[in-house]
Amino acid sequence: MEKNPGENFCLRILEGALARHRPALLFLVQGESSTGVYQPLQGVGPLCRRYDCLLVVDTVASLGGVSVQTDQWEIDVIYSGSQKVLGSPAGLAPISFNSRALSKIESRKTPVSVFYWDVKHLSNYWACSGEPRKYHHTISSTLVSALREGLAIIAEEGLERCTARHSACAKRLHNGLRGLGLELFVEKEDARLPTITTVRVPANLDLKVLQDYAMKNYAIEIAGGLGPTAGQAFRIGLMGYNATTDKVDLALKAVREGIQHARKLQQTSKL
Amino acid sequence: MEKNPGENFCLRILEGALARHRPALLFLVQGESSTGVYQPLQGVGPLCRRYDCLLVVDTVASLGGVSVQTDQWEIDVIYSGSQKVLGSPAGLAPISFNSRALSKIESRKTPVSVFYWDVKHLSNYWACSGEPRKYHHTISSTLVSALREGLAIIAEEGLERCTARHSACAKRLHNGLRGLGLELFVEKEDARLPTITTVRVPANLDLKVLQDYAMKNYAIEIAGGLGPTAGQAFRIGLMGYNATTDKVDLALKAVREGIQHARKLQQTSKL
Numbered sequence A, B: 001m002e003k004n005p006g007e008n009f010c011l012r013i014l015e016g017a018l019a020r021h022r023p024a025l026l027f028l029v030q031g032e033s034s035t036g037v038y039q040p041l042q043g044v045g046p047l048c049r050r051y052d053c054l055l056v057v058d059t060v061a062s063l064g065g066v067s068v069q070t071d072q073w074e075i076d077v078i079y080s081g082s083q084k085v086l087g088s089p090a091g092l093a094p095i096s097f098n099s100r101a102l103s104k105i106e107s108r109k110t111p112v113s114v115f116y117w118d119v120k121h122l123s124n125y126w127a128c129s130g131e132p133r134k135y136h137h138t139i140s141s142t143l144v145s146a147l148r149e150g151l152a153i154i155a156e157e158g159l160e161r162c163t164a165r166h167s168a169c170a171k172r173l174h175n176g177l178r179g180l181g182l183e184l185f186v187e188k189e190d191a192r193l194p195t196i197t198t199v200r201v202p203a204n205l206d207l208k209v210l211q212d213y214a215m216k217n218y219a220i221e222i223a224g225g226l227g228p229t230a231g232q233a234f235r236i237g238l239m240g241y242n243a244t245t246d247k248v249d250l251a252l253k254a255v256r257e258g259i260q261h262a263r264k265l266q267q268t269s270k271l
Helices: A012-023 A046-051 A097-105 A119-123 A143-155 A160-177 A207-218 A245-270 B011-021 B044-050 B099-106 B121-124 B142-157 B159-179 B207-216 B245-269
Strands: A025-029 A054-058 A075-077 A094-095 A196-201 A233-237 B025-029 B054-058 B076-078 B095-097 B196-200 B233-237
Touching: A012 A046, A025 A046, A046 A054, A054 A097, A054 A207, A094 A097, A097 A119, A143 A160, A143 B142, A160 A196, A160 A245, A207 A233, A207 A245, A207 B076, B011 B044, B025 B044, B044 B054, B054 B099, B142 B159, B159 B196, B159 B245, B207 B233, B207 B245
Parallel strands: A025 A054, A054 A075, B025 B054, B054 B076
Antiparallel strands: A075 A094, A196 A233, B076 B095, B196 B233
16 A cells, blocks of 8 residues: 555555455554654454454554544554653563454464563463463563653553643644745645654755754754655654644744755855 | 574584585574573684575674674674663664675675665665765664664773673672572573673572562562473573672672562462
């Protein structure tokens, strides 16, 4: 399946691809961080079951920032990262398998070639195999404690309030960017990921000048595009701790001043 | 190659095995933590080169506690763990490849099946491929900073003084254990790993009682055996921060009292 960068997949396209390719597994990214695209997942799980296919979802850049209904949406395997919306240090990737995914794993005929990637071994290490735990590897206890704290902070706020906060901040950011005469990279409003906003690089703007300005004056890292958006877009991530009205306004200030600074440099060099 | 638990491999045995099996790779563990065995590495590198074989060495439980001369001993691939003698949090495994190992990697014909385990990709991520860095994954910066601090502490002490301290503490521990009438699991003195000491479980001693006593009264975890030493040995690790005279004496105190306690319980139950 291919789509233009900045667009997501609708159920009709997904069903067409499932019917044509009959895959064992469908992999979707709920929050696509290089394009800033939000992929809706409602209805995809039942489709996958109809075509006897597992649904695997990446929520690295989305979990905590948008609604994720793993069981209700019939997602078979889902994972995230500790260092994005969950606001913990990088280094951990929480993952979850449902019984459909587990039976697929149980019925594997070829052994997994990498010991550390064998979920059967890992399930024992994670103490969910029903057997006494065997030694496997030494996890980072500091990262586990930090992730627990990150989750506790979200639990204190309440998950729904947390996602609402991300959504409100994204709207404020989008409006502010348009107010600066900028164009959002993702055209359809409901395809925009609240946690990462992609902005079209205006014609004749030296993005590097904007990035350096924001870093030097506000310690804000404005990311360039990646893959299909390289050179075409810049990216503003507002998640977890950073998804506040103050941070939105600070980011907008940095962008506004950075663009003015870049324009001034251009005029000077033309003189 | 097989040896009785508690013994290491001499050059004659290693050469015999290299000549017989002609392996592409010889893997040795310098500090074997389940048996407390130290594997000398001097002379193994040249042997491996004679038989066109790579030498890969695990120094997880030894680096910092014993001498490791990677280049002088002609070790091709060597790795360790952050959480043992280096005294940093668990979660990182420093690894090093020499040019012989790199040419083996470069000449691979089958692609590596796991993206994250492909050293060619990783060398770019580690900024040592000579090419501009591509995105690969997000490492834990907190763990990297902590490892740097662990290494800085060793550098301040001086590596030779650090290994000498481990050696002196191990001797003090061994003498103390013998003074308690205990028998070391590794018979040959030069096969004993300074960082982890294995002790034969005395006849009729309930090891669980000793372990519980040490944990409850001194917050010292005395490990049981693993694999071939399970039930036969208990293990005392003294490394990094814990390799001090005070800690040796505390461990000996915990063992002495724990054994007395276990004996008393046994006598009581016999009455």
